[in-house]
């Protein structure tokens with residue numbers, strides 16, 4: 320039997336408990352949506368203030384050189400590289416995930432000029448599928464959905480010598496089901512396919528070893544578990560061995576070998592800078608700096624263990640406190656096959672989530688009928704899980720879906 324007391328004592332011996340101070344969270348709010356928008360790092364406002372007042376206000380144009388603005392994409396890329404097992408010089412921060420995926424798929428296709436098929440998971444985050452559709456030289460073949468045991472049905476049958484590129488998310492955004500990045504990468508390589516991983520829902524909560532697993536390309540965002548703020552730029556990883564072999568299609572001046580030579584012909588930079596396109600949003604980049612800073616000195620194995628424990632506790636408490644109500648687990652049963660979220664199918668999911676937000680418990684809703692709760696182990700406590708499940712029980716008991724106000728659809732769910 321789990322009790323509030325048990326949760327309190329788990330918080331007391333949590334090796335990550337001090338990390339919560341690195342964030343500025345509203346009092347009394349239980350925030351289980353760090354997989355959608357990470358919490359505000361306590362250092363962010365000060366860092367942005369200095370950038371605005373000093374670097375921009377006083378330094379003006381000279382800050383491109385003197386304040387390190389020019390190098391931000393690679394400096395921050397290397398910092399993210401440390402979280403995803405990428406040696407320096409292979410990761411840059413720039414653009415959105417969608418844009419970076421376009422570059423990656425394009426470059427990956429060039430590695431297999433005699434093949435045209437791109438295989439992707441049928442229920443991946445839609446932008447990934449839209450982008451593949453937009454890469455005109457490819458023919459798309461979708462896989463059937465990911466199973467709740469974390470495997471992809473049909474992957475092995477799909478993989479043959481005609482496949483050029485495989486695009487997959489390590490953790491599925493809806494169900495949280497996690498793939499074995501090393502094993503799947505090997506299976507793709509066995510048929511000569513190039514692999515592009517989307518790390519949006521895994522970076523920052525799962526130890527990742529891109530270099531060791533011989534991953535070819537990866538993309539990910541910084542505003543989810545990496546806490547870098549709304550719309551913060553994304554990142555792209557390209558393995559060293561592919562850097563000089565292929566180019567990306569968005570050949571803007573920022574990727575040129577010498578942007579300030581103003582040559583009339585494009586010559587790509589020989590390093591990861593060739594994946595840049597145009598001028599970076601410096602203010603947002605400074606927020607990425609603050610976001611990555613929240614991981615300073617943090618042991619990713621401890622993060623993963625706590626993430627698993629929080630998810631297990633959530634599922635167990637749902638069984639203990641809410642068994643009589645109408646919901647089912649949409650995530651894998653086995654917590655080791657989940658990322659850092661749990662999802663529940665529930666007929667009244669949308670209204671339930673709105674009512675929970677009203678009670679200070681923030682999760683989110685994804686079609687069709689999925690209530691999603693994410694756990695950022697740097698700031699979510701075990702007592703938060705307890706309180707969240709108590710609130711869910713109250714919402715079920717009160718049948719909140721009968722209240723008009725909770726049924727009105729908002730633009731962003």
Ligand SMILES: *Cc1c(COP(=O)(O)O)cnc(C)c1O
Nearest residue numbers: 415416417444488492517519540
């Ligand atoms: C969040 C997310 C994105 C976001 O793409 P943007 O272009 O940065 O808006 C893309 N793919 C996946 C899997 C995501 O979870």
